[in-house]
Amino acid sequence: MRKLLFAVAFAALAVLSLAPAAGLAQTPNIGVPGDDNLGIYFIDTENTGWANHNIAAGVLTVSLVATGLTDMTGLSGWECRMDFPAALFPAVTLLGDGPINFANAPDYVVGLNSPFPHSNAIVLASINLFITSQDPTFLYLNVKPLPSIPDAMAYASGADFNILFPFNWSSGDEAVPVFGINTGPLDPPIATDEATWGSLKSLYR
Numbered sequence: 001m002r003k004l005l006f007a008v009a010f011a012a013l014a015v016l017s018l019a020p021a022a023g024l025a026q027t028p029n030i031g032v033p034g035d036d037n038l039g040i041y042f043i044d045t046e047n048t049g050w051a052n053h054n055i056a057a058g059v060l061t062v063s064l065v066a067t068g069l070t071d072m073t074g075l076s077g078w079e080c081r082m083d084f085p086a087a088l089f090p091a092v093t094l095l096g097d098g099p100i101n102f103a104n105a106p107d108y109v110v111g112l113n114s115p116f117p118h119s120n121a122i123v124l125a126s127i128n129l130f131i132t133s134q135d136p137t138f139l140y141l142n143v144k145p146l147p148s149i150p151d152a153m154a155y156a157s158g159a160d161f162n163i164l165f166p167f168n169w170s171s172g173d174e175a176v177p178v179f180g181i182n183t184g185p186l187d188p189p190i191a192t193d194e195a196t197w198g199s200l201k202s203l204y205r
Contacts, residue, residue, distance in 0.1 A: 035068045038080060038153055039170025040127070040139055040179040049121070051170070052180035055131050062139075062179060064125040066155060069118060071165055074158025076115035078124055080167065081142040081153075082106050088137070091128040107144040115158035131181065138177035141169060 040062050041049035053060060064082070069075060083106040084090045094101060098113035108125075116122045141153065148154050152166035171178045 037067045037170045038167040060129045066122045071157045074115040074118045076161045077111045077156035079109045081144040088129040093126045136183045137181040139179040
């Protein structure tokens with residue numbers, strides 16, 4: 001089962017007509033707190049990624065971002081579950097070259113016509129959230145049912161979609177939120193500095 005879902009998705013993608021790219025986001029300034037991480041970030045006007053954001057009301061746009069990929073050939077597909085509160089009315093736009101989700105939201109098994117090149121931070125999706133309350137809200141990423149790698153989110157190598165790697169949570173653990181809305185003052189951006197990353201994690205303890 002390890003490679004079955006990705007293999008089926010990419011086999012289907014191969015016989016489909018090429019879809020236009022949804023757009024490639026500029027690489028955000030997000031340090032790498034660890035290898036093969038998947039997280040959600042608010043990317044500000046300075047192109048810096050933050051792990052939380054304060055907003056009274058309106059549309060909040062956040063990004064699903066893969067950081068610190070250990071596979072130097074890039075990323076040709078990915079899978080996870082983004083099960084956000086229904087009250088946020090999440091609207092997800094997949095990014096990359098002709099992205100197709102072969103699952104049903106909130107589950108994602110995404111294939112691309114051509115892979116993302118390797119980068120310190122790859123924006124996989126843009127997510128609009130409709131904020132109507134100032135109540136603190138936390139966002140989590142989860143493993144989808146019947147994952148390609150047991151108990152893990154995953155991405156496929158840029159060179160070969162049959163080669164899979166598990167994603168780690170940017171927060172350090174599945175039970176820890178990867179993003180906070182109206183959860184307090186903005187933290188320093190995610191950084192490679194170990195002390196800074198530790199201070200961010202401490203907010204969720």
